[in-house]
């Protein structure tokens with residue numbers, strides 16, 4: 001039975017709109033950060049000297065020391081905002097799970113991947129940020145030693161595809177949600193986004209390989 | 219010719235206390251240009267007269283026959299068995315109240331939705347029976363008509379992850395309704411009046427952009443485009459309010 005009387009009138013509020021803006025902007029900010037992050041770290045492919053010089057430059061002007069915590073804050077804010085959309089109740093989880101399996105619909109699956117990768121990134125991303133930000137200065141040798149230790153290699157091999165998937169899907173989602181990409185452009189943009197994600201994963205893998213084979217100073 | 223079709227059909231009669239939800243299987247020989255409407259009618263006439271399902275126009279116009287066909291919501295009357303594998307599973311639409319078997323009550327839901335978004339032209343002008351109708355630009359009329367084509371079948375709601383998880387979410391069809399009135403120059407509602415109706419987490423900001431609605435709508439309504447336009451419009455309207463820009 002449905003009840004056709006409204007017992008109260010909600011005060012008009014714009015809070016949903018502001019929170020949605022913030023969710024999108026923090027997401028977009030993190031995408032930009034992840035792209036520049038990848039460019040900076042992969043500079044080691046050109047040589048450890050290049051990466052060291054970049055890191056030294058960023059630290060000399062305190063960009064890393066100030067930027068790091070800012071990114072960590074945006075990361076946290078984005079998590080709190082986006083988590084509003086994640087189903088935490090078991091009943092909702094089983095509903096979306098059933099729907100996704102039944103519907104066989106790519107975009108619904110993409111969202112499931114986004115929500116799942118988000119949880120992994122929350123934990124592993126925090127651990128990664130803590131390790132790097134509590135151990136200045138950043139040098140190629142220190143990173144290489146971590147990777148060659150084995151534990152961090154496995155850690156990054158998991159985190160890398162998680163982040164790239166989340167970033168890629170998030171980029172696509174922002175574009176369709178906010179009407180930047182319309183029906184006509186959707187298919188093409190999705191293909192572009194998939195290629196971009198693949199490229200970033202490959203660059204990440206090559207970077208890890210470079211760290212793995214980097215000769216450590218004795 | 220004539221494949222042997224196997225139908226797995228959801229059965230449950232909520233009126234009958236002895237009824238339990240289960241699946242019944244029916245076999246049927248496929249005939250030429252067979253739609254699910256023809257197949258279901260044949261099953262009811264020849265095999266099980268108690269089978270419940272809805273049809274009206276049989277031409278994809280009334281929206282009564284929407285159901286979950288092999289996992290996807292669609293109109294049964296315009297689905298050819300030829301486009302489906304030989305095993306066909308039919309379920310009622312979720313979210314809506316089940317009347318029995320494949321029949322659901324979309325009417326109550328849609329009535330409530332239309333009331334919630336106040337789906338009518340709001341105007342202070344008194345209607346003059348004698349006067350000539352106001353003219354509208356032809357291209358605008360066509361744009362409005364494009365959104366008017368919705369047959370209220372409920373497929374977009376059934377395919378929406380958000381609507382499945384959250385009963386209070388209004389669904390793409392409601393946003394499409396609002397978008398239609400925002401285009402209409404006769405509707406005198408202001409931006410903030412529209413915002414009150416749709417600028418919430420039950421409305422456009424609850425939509426997660428999964429685009430299930432866009433991909434299943436049997437009338438191919440431009441739902442993705444309308445949702446995007448609406449989000450941007452409502453988003454800007456909130457920003458303008460924040461900085462007190464008129």
Ligand code: HEM
Pocket residue numbers: 023024026027028030031034075078079082083085086114115118119121122125163166167169170171173174177426
């Ligand atoms: C590397 C860090 C991250 C980046 C670059 C990133 C990026 C994005 C982007 C761009 C979106 C789309 C935003 C939108 O649709 O409005 C998004 C959505 C989402 N993010 Fe993240 N994110 C990151 C970390 C996280 C973390 C740690 C969580 C933890 C819960 C998370 C949870 C989510 C969820 C659930 C969504 C979907 C929200 C929706 O569809 O409305 N993200 N993310």
Ligand code: SF4
Pocket residue numbers: 281367368369370371372373374375390391394434435436437438439
């Ligand atoms: S928008 Fe499309 S799927 Fe939704 S009710 Fe209307 S016709 Fe059906």
Ligand code: SF4
Pocket residue numbers: 374377378379380381389390424425426427428429430431432445
């Ligand atoms: S885009 Fe997705 S979340 Fe939004 S109304 Fe359509 S199906 Fe629902």
Ligand code: FES
Pocket residue numbers: 272273274275276277278279280281282283284293294295296
């Ligand atoms: S019977 Fe009217 S749309 Fe199918």
